[in-house]
Amino acid sequence: MHNVSTAITASAAVLMLIFPTAGTSTRRGPTKPEATQIAREGAPILWRDPVNIASRNLYYGPGGKAHEPNGTFTFEKEDMEGSNPKFDIVDQNGVKWRVKMGDEARPEIVASRLVWSVGYFANEDYFMPVLHVQNMKRLRRGRAMVSPDGTVHNVRLKRHLKDEKKIGFWSWEKDPFTGTREWYGLRVLMAVINNWDLKDSNTSIYQAGGDPPEQLYMVSDLGSSFGTTGLSWTLRGNLKAYSRSKWIKHISPQFIDFNVPSWPALNRWIGRRIPIAHARWIGHLLAHLSRDQIRDAFRAAGYSSQEVEEGSEVVERRIGELDKL
Numbered sequence: 213m214h215n216v217s218t219a220i221t222a223s224a225a226v227l228m229l230i231f232p233t234a235g236t237s238t239r240r241g242p243t244k245p246e247a248t249q250i251a252r253e254g255a256p257i258l259w260r261d262p263v264n265i266a267s268r269n270l271y272y273g274p275g276g277k278a279h280e281p282n283g284t285f286t287f288e289k290e291d292m293e294g295s296n297p298k299f300d301i302v303d304q305n306g307v308k309w310r311v312k313m314g315d316e317a318r319p320e321i322v323a324s325r326l327v328w329s330v331g332y333f334a335n336e337d338y339f340m341p342v343l344h345v346q347n348m349k350r351l352r353r354g355r356a357m358v359s360p361d362g363t364v365h366n367v368r369l370k371r372h373l374k375d376e377k378k379i380g381f382w383s384w385e386k387d388p389f390t391g392t393r394e395w396y397g398l399r400v401l402m403a404v405i406n407n408w409d410l411k412d413s414n415t416s417i418y419q420a421g422g423d424p425p426e427q428l429y430m431v432s433d434l435g436s437s438f439g440t441t442g443l444s445w446t447l448r449g450n451l452k453a454y455s456r457s458k459w460i461k462h463i464s465p466q467f468i469d470f471n472v473p474s475w476p477a478l479n480r481w482i483g484r485r486i487p488i489a490h491a492r493w494i495g496h497l498l499a500h501l502s503r504d505q506i507r508d509a510f511r512a513a514g515y516s517s518q519e520v521e522e523g524s525e526v527v528e529r530r531i532g533e534l535d536k537l
Contacts, residue, residue, distance in 0.1 A: 254425035256387075256417075259394040262331040265500035270325040271508040275336030281309060281369050286346045287362070290353070295445070296435065297354025301345055301369075308372035311343065313354045316435025317368035319449035321513035322523070323405050323434035329505070330497040332398060333418075333430040336371040339514050343367050366514060375421040382429050383412045384482055389429070396490035397497075398431070399482050400470075404498070404530050406454055408443065408473035409436035410482050438523060442474035451515070451523045459530060463488075468537065488537050495534025503528065 262268065272280060283304040291298040296314040303309065312320070317339065324334040348362030358364050389395040402410060416432035419425065438454045439447040447453040461469040461483075468491050470483035506527050510520040 253419065254427050256389075256427040256429060257333075258387075258389045258392075258398065258429045259331045260333075262329065262497070265329060265497060266502060266505075268329050268505065269508070270329055270501075270505045271512045273321075273325045273337060273512065274328045274334050275338070275371055279336055279338075279371055281307075281338050281340065281371070284346060285309070285343065287348045290349070290351050292353070294433065297351060297357065299351060310370040310372070311345075311364070312368040312370070312435070313357045313364060313366075315446070315448050317366055317449075318513040318515060319405075319438040320368050320433075320435040322509045322515075323407065323437040325509040325512060326405060326498075326506075326527070327398075327401060327431065327434070329501060329509075330397075330401070330494065331394075332401070333428045334434075335430070335432060336373065338369045338371070339512060340367055340369055341365060341514050343369070376418045376428070378416050379419045379427075380417045381412050382415045382417050384410065384415075384479060387429065393490050393493055396486050397494035400486055400491050400494045400534065402431070403459055403470035403472040403483050404527065404534075405434070405437040406439060406441055406457060406459065406472050407431070407434055407437040408441055408477040409433070410473055410477070410479045412479075440474075441472045442477045451519050451526075455522055455526050460533070463537075491534055492537040495531060495537060498531040499535040501531070 269276065281303065285301040285303050288300040288302050288308070291300060291310060296312055296316045298310055298312045301309050301311055321337050321339045324337045328334040343364050345358075345362040345364065348358060351358060387395075410431075414431060414433035416430055418428040418430070420428050436448050439450045440453050441457050441459065444453070457471070459471055461471045463469075466488060467485045468488055469485065472483045473480055503524070506524045507520050510523045515523065
């Protein structure tokens with residue numbers, strides 16, 4: 213996020229190709245693409261008081277059961293952004309959805325629900341073990357995951373909301389919330405779920421309508437969660453790797469440092485020097501979640517019963533550690 217042998221030199225070269233800023237300071241502003249400058253209306257908002265956390269439904273998430281995808285779906289176009297294959301579909305009611313295939317689908321479902329549960333914004337994501345798409349076209353990416361009849365398995369569907377428009381990205385360092393309790397709390401949440409892919413292009417600003425209008429700031433790509441603490445393309449959503457990982461690096465009287473994100477991920481500073489008071493604050497909010505709510509978040513992502521227990525136990529343990537700071 214952010215010379216010894218030939219092998220080490222070669223490895224470093226590969227990392228520089230994948231992460232051009234690896235090995236350099238990540239405190240120089242936003243990573244590419246730059247935070248988009250588009251005309252915006254309303255106050256910027258990162259967090260909203262969830263009021264009654266214990267009442268939130270983590271199985272259906274921010275969209276609720278009413279927005280759950282169902283019926284028939286028709287292919288619209290392929291999306292070439294990001295590392296995972298994606299394409300857009302339209303349902304029989306005219307609602308647009310973005311389908312994400314691959315190993316990021318499950319962890320993104322869980323992460324979106326936990327982030328939303330304590331007051332941060334998240335997309336309306338749903339997991340579908342089987343999705344049939346009419347008029348499915350041949351994809352440039354992920355074509356092996358699609359059967360000839362347009363059936364795909366284990367995908368995430370993100371609902372497109374008509375009253376919201378994505379207007380850009382935001383930088384973890386240069387945003388309206390830097391230094392606030394809520395900004396630190398979001399950094400802690402990324403450590404709780406082991407989200408190591410914290411480049412600025414994985415954030416979004418949505419222009420929301422209403423009276424008054426608002427600008428909603430969120431971490432919109434959470435797919436690299438619930439695996440290792442640093443770069444891993446194969447262990448995203450791997451709950452065994454998640455349960456084995458060490459998330460706290462150091463605790464002092466004033467600050468707590470996390471191992472998330474760890475080398476060679478970008479923006480490693482995001483997990484460092486979190487004021488104890490702010491880490492405790494988000495821990496207290498998370499502590500309002502029941503065991504069943506946490507398990508519902510994993511169940512919503514189609515994990516097996518054993519995996520649901522495994523992942524939930526880690527989340528509960530980490531919440532307990534924060535709550536006792």
